[in-house]
Amino acid sequence: MPIVQADPKRVESGIHFTLGNYALVEGAITAGCDFFGGYPITPANEISEMMSKRLPQVGGKFMQGEDELCSIYACAGAALAGAKAMTATASAGFNYMQEGLGYCYTVEAPVVIANVQRCRGENYASQADVMQMRWGASGDYEAIVVCPASVQELYDYTIWAFNLAQEYRNPVIIMSETTIALMRERLDIPPAAQISLTNRRYTTLSPEEYMPFAAAPYGCPDAAPLGKGYHTIYSLNPHNEAGGIDWDPQEFDRLYRRITGKIRENSDRICRAERIMLDDAEYALVAYGSETRPAVEAAQMLREDGIKAGVLKLCNVWPVPERQIREAAREVRKLFAVEMNIGKYAGEIERVAGGICGVSRITKNLGLIHTPTEIYQAVKEDLK
Amino acid sequence: MMKDPQRITLCGMGGQGIILSAVILGTAAVTRGKKYAVQTQSYGSEARGGQCQAELIIDSKPINSPVAQQKDLLLAMFQEAYEKYIDTLAPDGVLVYDPDLVTSLIDHPCAHSFAVPATQIAVDLGNRMAANMVMLGFLSEALGMVSHEALVETVRENVSSRFVDLNLKAVAAGAAYAKEHSLTLS
Amino acid sequence: MSELKINPNRRFLRPEKLPHFFCSGCGCGQVLNYFCQALDALDMTPEEMLTIGGVGCTARIPIYLKSDTFHGVHGRTLAWATGVKLVRPELPVVIFAGDGDLASIGGNHFIHAARRNLDVTVIMVNNLNFAMTGGQVAPTTPEGAHTMTTPYGSAEPRFDICKLAEAAGATHVERWTTSRPVQCVAAIKRALSHKGFSLIEIVSQCPTHFGRYALGSGDPQKLVQWIKDYTYTEAEGAKMTPEEREGKLLCAQFVNTERPVYEGTNEVL
Numbered sequence: 001m002p003i004v005q006a007d008p009k010r011v012e013s014g015i016h017f018t019l020g021n022y023a024l025v026e027g028a029i030t031a032g033c034d035f036f037g038g039y040p041i042t043p044a045n046e047i048s049e050m051m052s053k054r055l056p057q058v059g060g061k062f063m064q065g066e067d068e069l070c071s072i073y074a075c076a077g078a079a080l081a082g083a084k085a086m087t088a089t090a091s092a093g094f095n096y097m098q099e100g101l102g103y104c105y106t107v108e109a110p111v112v113i114a115n116v117q118r119c120r121g122e123n124y125a126s127q128a129d130v131m132q133m134r135w136g137a138s139g140d141y142e143a144i145v146v147c148p149a150s151v152q153e154l155y156d157y158t159i160w161a162f163n164l165a166q167e168y169r170n171p172v173i174i175m176s177e178t179t180i181a182l183m184r185e186r187l188d189i190p191p192a193a194q195i196s197l198t199n200r201r202y203t204t205l206s207p208e209e210y211m212p213f214a215a216a217p218y219g220c221p222d223a224a225p226l227g228k229g230y231h232t233i234y235s236l237n238p239h240n241e242a243g244g245i246d247w248d249p250q251e252f253d254r255l256y257r258r259i260t261g262k263i264r265e266n267s268d269r270i271c272r273a274e275r276i277m278l279d280d281a282e283y284a285l286v287a288y289g290s291e292t293r294p295a296v297e298a299a300q301m302l303r304e305d306g307i308k309a310g311v312l313k314l315c316n317v318w319p320v321p322e323r324q325i326r327e328a329a330r331e332v333r334k335l336f337a338v339e340m341n342i343g344k345y346a347g348e349i350e351r352v353a354g355g356i357c358g359v360s361r362i363t364k365n366l367g368l369i370h371t372p373t374e375i376y377q378a379v380k381e382d383l384k
Numbered sequence: 385m386m387k388d389p390q391r392i393t394l395c396g397m398g399g400q401g402i403i404l405s406a407v408i409l410g411t412a413a414v415t416r417g418k419k420y421a422v423q424t425q426s427y428g429s430e431a432r433g434g435q436c437q438a439e440l441i442i443d444s445k446p447i448n449s450p451v452a453q454q455k456d457l458l459l460a461m462f463q464e465a466y467e468k469y470i471d472t473l474a475p476d477g478v479l480v481y482d483p484d485l486v487t488s489l490i491d492h493p494c495a496h497s498f499a500v501p502a503t504q505i506a507v508d509l510g511n512r513m514a515a516n517m518v519m520l521g522f523l524s525e526a527l528g529m530v531s532h533e534a535l536v537e538t539v540r541e542n543v544s545s546r547f548v549d550l551n552l553k554a555v556a557a558g559a560a561y562a563k564e565h566s567l568t569l570s
Numbered sequence: 571m572s573e574l575k576i577n578p579n580r581r582f583l584r585p586e587k588l589p590h591f592f593c594s595g596c597g598c599g600q601v602l603n604y605f606c607q608a609l610d611a612l613d614m615t616p617e618e619m620l621t622i623g624g625v626g627c628t629a630r631i632p633i634y635l636k637s638d639t640f641h642g643v644h645g646r647t648l649a650w651a652t653g654v655k656l657v658r659p660e661l662p663v664v665i666f667a668g669d670g671d672l673a674s675i676g677g678n679h680f681i682h683a684a685r686r687n688l689d690v691t692v693i694m695v696n697n698l699n700f701a702m703t704g705g706q707v708a709p710t711t712p713e714g715a716h717t718m719t720t721p722y723g724s725a726e727p728r729f730d731i732c733k734l735a736e737a738a739g740a741t742h743v744e745r746w747t748t749s750r751p752v753q754c755v756a757a758i759k760r761a762l763s764h765k766g767f768s769l770i771e772i773v774s775q776c777p778t779h780f781g782r783y784a785l786g787s788g789d790p791q792k793l794v795q796w797i798k799d800y801t802y803t804e805a806e807g808a809k810m811t812p813e814e815r816e817g818k819l820l821c822a823q824f825v826n827t828e829r830p831v832y833e834g835t836n837e838v839l
Contacts (some may be wrong), residue, residue: 017407017414017421035657040668056837061656063834066682070649077640077653081620085653103643182408183450184423186414207617226638226654226775227661229617231584233633236642244586245633294449372449 006030006195010058020180021046023151023187024114024146025054027158028086030189032197034060035078035085037071039093043178044116046090046170067136068321072100072111079109080234081226084162088114091129094136101171102137105259106138107234108213108220110157110165110200112206116176124367125178127289133173136319140256142263144168144270147175147289151185152162163198164270168262175317177340179290179369185365187243207231214241215258218265234245263319273323275304281310283379284328285362286349287338289315290369295338297372302379309379317345318348322352329353336379338362340369385528385569386478387409387421389443391452393469396461396485398436401516405459408520408538409530413442416534422450435465435471442529458529459519460486461502478527478569482515498526498567505557514547514554526567532559579606582616587634592627595790597748597774601666601695602631604751604772608758619662620654622647624676626702627776628668629696645675648683651690656834659689662762669696669710673729677709684738684767688831691761691768694731697776698784705779712800712817715784731771736825741766743825747773747801749794750821757823768830773797773819 011031018026025047028036036055038048047070048064055062061078065071068089075085089097094115104111116134119126134143144164148157154176161172203210203222212232215221224230233243236254246252276292277299278284287295292313302309312328312335314321329335335353337346343363350359362378364370393407397401401411403425410421421442441447454474460466460481473479476495483499502518518540524535535555543551562568583606592598609616623629625644634638640650647665654663667739672680672694683690699717700706706719709729716723735743742764744757754772761768775781775793782788785796801819802810 015415015418017411017423035653037653052835056835061834063652063656065649065652066678069646069684070652070679073643073646073649074656075654078657079649079653080640081654081657083657084655099643100646100649103646107640163475179450182425184410184421185447185450186420226620226658227618229637231617231638233639233641235633235639242586290450293447295450296448369449370450371453373453376528 002199004197004199006192006197007032008192010194011189011195011255013189013191014188016189017184018151018187019046020133020151020154020176020183021116022050023154023174024088024158024174024181026049026187027155028112028162028223029054029058030083030155030195031159031162033086033162035073035075035083036060036326037063037065037078037085039065039068039071039089041090042091043118043127043181044088044090044093044114046181047114047116054251064334067265067281069100072097072113073103076100076104076109080107080113084106084110084166086112086114088116090116090118094119094129094132098136100139103236104171105141106139106236108169108259109171109234110169111171112161112165112174113171114158114174114176116178116181117215118178118302119367120356122367123178123182125290125340125369126365126367127177127291128344128365130175130317130339130341130345133175140260142260142317143173144170144263145173145175145242146316147213147314148180148251149290149292149313150180151183151187154180155187155189159195159197162229166200167220168199168266169200169223170263175289177290198328212243213239213255215262217258218261219258220262268323270316270319271316271324273321273324274315276311276313278310278312278328278331280308281331282308283336283383284310284312284332285336285338285375285379286312286314286325286328288317288345291338291340294370294372294375298375298379301372301376303382307379307383320348320352325349325352326356329356332357335359336362336382338370343367386456389441389447390529391455392442392457392459392460393435393437393438393455394440395435395465395466395469397434400461401513402436402461403438404542405516406440406464406519408535409523410442411439411536411542412530412534416537417530419444420446422447424450432507435462435468437465437469450543459523461519463487480519480522494518496569498522500558500561505561506554509550509553509557511550514550517551517554518558518561521555522562522567524555525559526562527569531550538552579603579610582606582609582636583634584636590634591630595775595777596627597772597776598627598631598695599756600748600751601628601693601772601774602634604754605631605693605758608762608772610675611755611759614662614762620666622650622663622665624667624671626668626671626700627697628666629671631666631695632664638673645671646672646679647676647747648679648688648690648692652683652686652688654798655690655832657690658834663690664762665690665692667692667694668701669694669698669731670700670708673709673731673734677745681734681738684735684740684769686715687739687741687766687829689766689831691758692763692770693761694769694771695774696731696771697774697780699776699780701776701779702751705783711784717780717783730819732769732824735769739767740769740825741827741829742768744769744823745771745773745819745821747797747821748775749798753821764816764826766828773801
């Protein structure tokens with residue numbers, strides 16, 4: 001993949017105190033985003049508002065669609081036309097986008113979607129859509145979902161999300177939450193020279209030689225520009241390597257195995273997890289997004305009580321960082337799955353840790369992230 | 385001088401500039417003081433009903449939990465808001481309140497309690513809307529939360545140009561009030 | 571034996587896709603033919619275009635064109651096009667949509683794209699029903715018509731999609747029928763040359779479904795005659811009484827104006 005340095009005109013280097021939603025926008029601008037389509041929804045509005053201001057300043061295009069479907073399909077169109085395209089929404093709006101997301105997976109359109117999870121109809125914080133982000137659209141595909149835990153990570157992970165989208169030609173979802181989206185926090189933006197960006201690879205073949213959906217078994221195909229004689233069909237329908245709609249089950253089996261395989265087989269290159277106080281730990285709290293923050297404090301409180309606790313912070317939830325979870329499971333007596341819902345991703349952790357160590361769930365869906373004390377007490381209770 | 389981490393609740397009623405005050409304090413601490421800060425506010429229906437609340441944590445190292453259960457400082461500019469949040473103030477914490485708006489104090493232990501008639505001072509300067517800036521000037525001078533220079537520069541950058549002069553006068557008046565009455569943490 | 575002649579416009583088609591999948595007597599093949607004739611007359615090539623089809627019979631038309639093509643999602647043709655045109659304003663974009671795709675599920679995108687004056691050509695083949703799914707009622711189905719989901723006759727008034735386009739702000743609107751090839755080709759040529767949102771509605775026969783269920787015949791010739799009776803030109807209309815025109819569709823150019831096209835916002839310094 002072509003790797004380039006960020007454009008200094010797009011990088012507001014320095015130390016800022018800013019809103020999470022704004023940090024996400026700056027991450028997108030740094031990453032080279034040049035198209036944004038959105039539809040109003042709280043608590044993602046600051047993303048659209050700031051995009052409408054920032055994109056024209058860097059030569060990009062902003063649009064407010066007539067609905068979420070327009071937004072996601074406009075992004076798909078813009079992405080296939082060569083842009084680095086993004087949309088942002090919040091839980092209820094993300095429901096509407098599943099259809100377009102399914103199209104993006106199937107034609108391998110590298111769209112980035114920020115989903116600022118919230119409680120239904122209100123701004124209360126939640127992580128209740130963690131499974132929807134993986135399974136929301138129909139059909140066979142693999143999702144990539146990164147989960148920032150701070151304003152800084154909203155900037156950093158948004159760049160990561162754009163790079164992953166370009167590298168794998170797959171939609172990438174930034175799983176945000178009310179907690180961090182509407183939080184102001186320190187944001188350090190490094191000089192542009194320290195930021196590497198990935199651009200998708202374009203074909204060097206002639207239109208006669210070009211096969212739009214041909215790639216290595218677990219690879220991603222090279223792109224071609226629109227309107228330059230490559231006459232490619234980008235259809236949601238099953239298609240063969242030439243792009244033709246093809247209902248031969250052998251052909252679409254091959255297609256679905258490749259578009260899922262390009263993520264599954266590369267999951268070790270995609271997945272990131274941070275080990276915090278884990279090396280000597282006997283118990284590990286596994287958390288993602290904002291929930292990692294009280295988890296770290298809870299682990300410190302447990303250590304003050306002589307309980308060696310640590311945290312495995314999942315930087316992405318999909319694909320599942322199985323290797324990192326399995327390693328942690330082997331090292332400790334028990335895992336604690338911490339999340340801001342009634343218990344969803346815990347099932348994945350239980351699956352991966354199955355037969356290695358036990359998993360207990362620490363869950364909460366009260367519109368606020370856990371306090372360190374709540375997690376601390378839940379662990380103490382469990383270990384009684 | 386307050387010690388890090390400084391866990392703060394600013395509360396009052398809508399329109400007093402409570403959130404802006406928290407943003408200015410956080411911005412001054414981060415961009416001038418090179419510290420870390422997290423600012424959050426109420427969400428959902430909790431945020432309605434005229435009351436307004438902002439939470440801020442300032443620390444010299446990265447901050448984990450964005451929500452502090454106990455506060456080192458409660459700034460109260462409205463009776464009902466004061467009553468709602470006073471229980472979160474730590475026993476060694478500091479209470480700062482506007483005595484014209486918080487008229488009935490609850491018996492709650494704290495290390496220091498400062499009555500600052502910020503709204504009256506702002507009215508004397510010609511605009512009651514500047515009461516929040518009087519409070520910021522006081523916090524800088526009396527508690528050393530952020531330096532006076534950092535505060536002034538941050539106010540200059542974050543309020544609309546029409547109100548810069550008024551706001552800077554209000555900041556100065558708040559600091560002067562602390563000095564005149566020898567109000568400080570000692 | 572005489573020499574087999576190849577239609578020169580076959581150069582616009584993907585040879586590997588032929589023969590096409592349209593039912594015998596379907597109007598979609600005619601519309602594809604008219605489009606190719608317009609391309610030829612304008613010296614344009616589909617290779618330098620993006621054509622878009624959603625889902626349905628009409629949506630299959632672009633599959634046969636040697637162009638870049640988006641396909642396979644119902645109703646979102648104009649949403650795709652909006653993103654493309656903001657990023658590549660110079661790229662010609664032509665949409666082939668059925669009446670179900672454009673007027674039913676895609677109705678919201680349709681009125682907003684017209685309002686914005688998105689610079690695209692929309693060719694709506696109106697076969698008066700949902701054909702690919704088996705002949706269900708559509709927003710364009712004449713009131714009282716029997717379809718697979720209106721066994722007692724449709725109780726809903728029909729949409730006049732040209733009036734809708736005009737009201738929403740489209741800058742070029744025409745309606746013709748498959749039985750009027752010269753007018754269709756001329757209208758498509760005007761649409762491809764027009765800067766702004768163009769809608770060409772072509773009323774078309776569906777022998778397999780609408781013909782058999784609503785009109786009692788699967789004979790394409792009879793259906794073409796029915797469409798002729800269901801529509802009238804301005805010249806024909808001048809000789810008809812208001813009662814005779816009642817319930818029938820006028821074939822004409824309704825709008826041909828210019829106003830700024832949608833290009834998104836640029837920074838105002």
